Amino acid sequence: MTSSRDEFALLDETWSSVEPPAARRMLIAAAAAFSVRGYHATTTRDIAAQAGMSPAAVYIHYRSKEELLFQISRVGHATSLSVLTAVSDADPVVRLTSAVRAFASWHAEFHTTARVVQYELTALTPEHLAEVVVLRRRIEAAVREMISAGVDAGAFDVPDVRGATLAVLSLCIDVARWYQPSGRRTPEQIGDLYADLVLRMLGAPTTP
Amino acid sequence: MTSSRDEFALLDETWSSVEPPAARRMLIAAAAAFSVRGYHATTTRDIAAQAGMSPAAVYIHYRSKEELLFQISRVGHATSLSVLTAVSDADPVVRLTSAVRAFASWHAEFHTTARVVQYELTALTPEHLAEVVVLRRRIEAAVREMISAGVDAGAFDVPDVRGATLAVLSLCIDVARWYQPSGRRTPEQIGDLYADLVLRMLGAPTTP
DNA sequence: CTCCATACTAAGCGGTTGCTTAGGCGTAAG
């Protein structure tokens, strides 16, 4: 299965810094399983089997199944935040365009991680959720500031900045739900499409 | 808890045609639980307790826990399709505007049902999923046709109709994920906001 | 070689799961 191998190669890219290798294999197996079946439908035996180890091996590297989820969610949120804020162009229009392109295409390319990040929040303990919510607020603030900067520069025509922020974020995040690697669009094409749609939504002068 | 009573009143509105009353109470309890905790994290004992009955009572009215989910998903999809296609205005711009307003605000007001509809598809059996996918395709086709009609009438400026359809649907559906009754926007305000944003996205001349 | 820490497995424990069985209770027809 080629697509399955690609899948795991991409997950490996995201989690390459996790050591030791057995702990990384567990995380990758858990992310793949949580993404497809959901946290509650995934058993620790599933994860261990996918990682090629016994069920008890999970608990050598992680305190609980929930801690596995938390690590995926924490690193996933941090990664998506850094993807969003990596652009530092002076022009607010260019900055937002690049940010949306990168953020949307990340949710496609890394949809396995992104699905866990976006749709398994309710399975986290209150303490872990609180930690992740801090990152989510920073993601929202980053988008809002980029839109605000464009409005202040006279580049955008937005009557409701909070509402526009909500919509832009919502649009990008939902990519993780519907994206399929077998679909007709590549992550890059999705990024380009969404960057254009967002500029229109924000009333930026059309660049022909 | 006032908000909890409102919650159940709204669910009652959606499921009022289900008979007998005990079966309806089960459906409502299941929808509320699936929406908050997810299908797999909800036990048949949870559902029965919320409906004020014994665990075995579930199986008087439904063959399995999955059939409970299927009924919620099937009726929920059918309802959202009829909300989307209820508008029959001749003008394609008015038609799409009204449809988006209604579809987006439905995902807010009935977010409990909408969450089950949008996020628990993977828990359905293959047969039940296939039945629901037919409805999903009709929902997508309805939006695509409305956008196409606007393009044909020269009212929209859309380079990629399929892409625009994807984005419009995605935007509305994701309302179910982030909406909170305690939030700062009412379902109607969300509908108005989204109708405006979608018109901008589709390059419709701004109506001041 | 001994010692010990690390990484792992086989086996299993207590608790929970979806669902079944056997039977009770009320109502209405015969």
Added chain:
DNA sequence: CTTACGCCTAAGCAACCGCTTAGTATGGAG
């Protein structure tokens, strides 16, 4: 009064869950 039927519960079964325990293999330090 008897019978039959629809709706419900008490009790429980087999399977499965997250996680623990006891023990094994490995490899490097002294």
